[in-house]
Amino acid sequence: MQLTTFTDYGLRILMYLAAQPERQCSVREIADHYGISRNHLVKVAHRLSKLGFIESTKGKGGGIRLADKPASMRLGDIVLKLEPNMHIVECFDKTTNCCRVTAICRAKDFFRQANQAFIDVLNRYSLRDTIVSGKSFLEAFALPEHPDPNQAGA
Template sequence: MKLTDYTDYTLRTLIFLGLHRNEQVTIQQIADGYDISKNHLMKIIHRLSLDGLVETTRGRSGGVRLRKPPDEINIGQVVRAAEQEFALVECFSRVNNRCVLSPVCELQATFRDALEAFFAVLDKRTLADILRNAEEVRPYIRLRGVTVRAENA
């Protein structure tokens, strides 16, 4: 199973905003921090705003910040909202399933159990859990092409 870049960037965006909890940051700062496309992030920020996870301010001094505290942002919910589907195998699809074994295959149930276990782990985690090692993470975030070092690093 592989999550899409969209989901990866969504989670990284939340981490960035969590690391800058008391600041309003720009989409460009996030893009620079991770060396990813600003246009891609604009779509992500829009979705996160619709989901009520971030608030945005337009204009010259505008930006984005978390709307909820990190301990109220559930990682499982974020991943479910970001991913289009979780069809691990063809037989998960009601539309495109051509597998002749589907009516009797135990593998399908095994994959469903595995997917449920995957989400059971994610559902136990919040953004606050992910940010527990924030001071270790900070040095790896780039700002305008320059790596930002922790003050005591």
């Protein structure tokens, strides 16, 4: 099983924001630090906002931030909402399934259980668990800390 690039980037945005919960970050800043297309991240951030994972503020001093505490954001829930489907085998998608043994095949049940186990394991962990500490996370990627544009002296 492989997560889509969209989900990967969504998790990266959330991790970056979790490392700096006290400030708003720009999509451009996140794109620059990960070396990812800004245009692609804008789409991912928009979806994260629609799903309620992040809040966005437009205008000068605007940006994105987590909508909730990192400790309350479960990884499995995030993945389930970002992934377009979790069809690890053809028969999971009834609209495109053309497997001739679907009706009698028992393997699909095993794959369903494995799929659920994958999500269950991810749900044992929160977004907070993905980062050692904000500063360590930023240092690991040699990311400079950005001052809050809304604070005096910044």
